[in-house]
Amino acid sequence: MKNQILRFYSVEDLEKLPQLQTFSSMERLAMKAVAQVFPFRANNYVIENLIDWHNIPNDPIFRLTFPQPGMLAAEDLDKIIWLLENNSPKAQIQQIANSIRSRLNPHPSGQVEYNIPKLNGEPVQGIQHKYPQTVLIFPTAGQTCHSYCNFCFRWSQFIVGGDNFKFATRESGNFLEYLKQHQEVTDVLITGGDPMVMKAKLLALYIEPLLSPEFEHIQTIRIGTKTLAYWPYRFVSDEDADDILRLFERVVASGKHLAIMAHYDHWQEIETKIAQQAISRVRCTGAQIRTQAPLIRQINDTPEVWARMWQTQIKLGCVPYYMFVERDTGAKHYFEIPLIRAWEIFQAATQKVSGLARTVRGPVMSALPGKIIIDGVTEVLGEKVFVLSFIQGRNSDWCKRPFFARFDPQATWLSDLEPAFGEKAFFYSK
Ligand SMILES: *Cc1c(COP(=O)(O)O)cnc(C)c1O
Numbered sequence: 206m207k208n209q210i211l212r213f214y215s216v217e218d219l220e221k222l223p224q225l226q227t228f229s230s231m232e233r234l235a236m237k238a239v240a241q242v243f244p245f246r247a248n249n250y251v252i253e254n255l256i257d258w259h260n261i262p263n264d265p266i267f268r269l270t271f272p273q274p275g276m277l278a279a280e281d282l283d284k285i286i287w288l289l290e291n292n293s294p295k296a297q298i299q300q301i302a303n304s305i306r307s308r309l310n311p312h313p314s315g316q317v318e319y320n321i322p323k324l325n326g327e328p329v330q331g332i333q334h335k336y337p338q339t340v341l342i343f344p345t346a347g348q349t350c351h352s353y354c355n356f357c358f359r360w361s362q363f364i365v366g367g368d369n370f371k372f373a374t375r376e377s378g379n380f381l382e383y384l385k386q387h388q389e390v391t392d393v394l395i396t397g398g399d400p401m402v403m404k405a406k407l408l409a410l411y412i413e414p415l416l417s418p419e420f421e422h423i424q425t426i427r428i429g430t431k432t433l434a435y436w437p438y439r440f441v442s443d444e445d446a447d448d449i450l451r452l453f454e455r456v457v458a459s460g461k462h463l464a465i466m467a468h469y470d471h472w473q474e475i476e477t478k479i480a481q482q483a484i485s486r487v488r489c490t491g492a493q494i495r496t497q498a499p500l501i502r503q504i505n506d507t508p509e510v511w512a513r514m515w516q517t518q519i520k521l522g523c524v525p526y527y528m529f530v531e532r533d534t535g536a537k538h539y540f541e542i543p544l545i546r547a548w549e550i551f552q553a554a555t556q557k558v559s560g561l562a563r564t565v566r567g568p569v570m571s572a573l574p575g576k577i578i579i580d581g582v583t584e585v586l587g588e589k590v591f592v593l594s595f596i597q598g599r600n601s602d603w604c605k606r607p608f609f610a611r612f613d614p615q616a617t618w619l620s621d622l623e624p625a626f627g628e629k630a631f632f633y634s635k
Pocket of ligand 1: 333335336340341394571576596597
């Protein structure tokens, strides 16, 4: 296949993108205003192949990637529009944008390093070790994406950036040393941003050393990525696409499990020919593809969307893994869904698919104490309650112990929930 050139579009392109010419100049200005606060990036593949421009503004991928006026509170939106209309200095706009961002919980719970891993007494940057078996690594050069999702909980990290090979070598060295000292770790999860924005050579710095005998305790390498959806050419026709696949093959040949944790928000992202070709090429290396996504209002908030997405994934040999609850950050007010509705969508969607797709777990809140799943709603002793449980806990022993929260039809996150039966605290915070 012919090499496809990756082109990024940013806030400066919102005026002139031909696809946006059906919007009024006022509407484009509002998009531009939102993009002062929330980073905007889309690429040519997303724009030309994933968005149905006959279905604007309702197209889910358009809503996922292009700035939506409702993401900002009306007074904030008006303020920035006014500044733009009056050609205010960039620095002034930046200052207002920063003050708006600081009110949007840019570092949500669970993302903060409550417990920074240490190597010989020194903190190790770029890794997170929250659950005993699994270490997360955030390569510096992988802290961006091929396009930005409007709901992203890592949105604030896209505002600044930087990378270099030297730093990566030092960084991967620290992370490897840490893993040598932690024989209890079985899973390494390389995440971002999106590590697949890195060249094969750079990614190999993190992965290849793990294949040597001193890392025998590492059984699984996972790579969290949105690239299968946003730039599938990465695995098909990019200059080093074959090098990536060879790297995957070497992991599999070493006897480890390689899991590509693919982020798909909507079936539209897996129904293009190239997206399916990319999946097939990745699977041919022996890597497994597991899929996950958050539930987001106006984008994938119906059981039909999830059922069709999971069915297509199963057909293509992917394994559905998590349905997340949208995190407590950024434009949460715009994308959030009440927990009760999240559970209803999950419950209705799973019954439309066979057991092979019911490997998926959800709706899951990835929060400070751990990953908490909403098992359902029921009545106990005359009180309507949410039934919850941990599937991962800061303390492993919290897992698989059902607990109850008072039913609240408006609750959208763990922090909105109160213990049921008049208890003062949930069992894990006693
Ligand atoms: C989800 C998650 C993991 C992996 O948990 P699994 O249940 O194995 O998927 C590890 N670390 C953190 C911080 C996580 O959020």
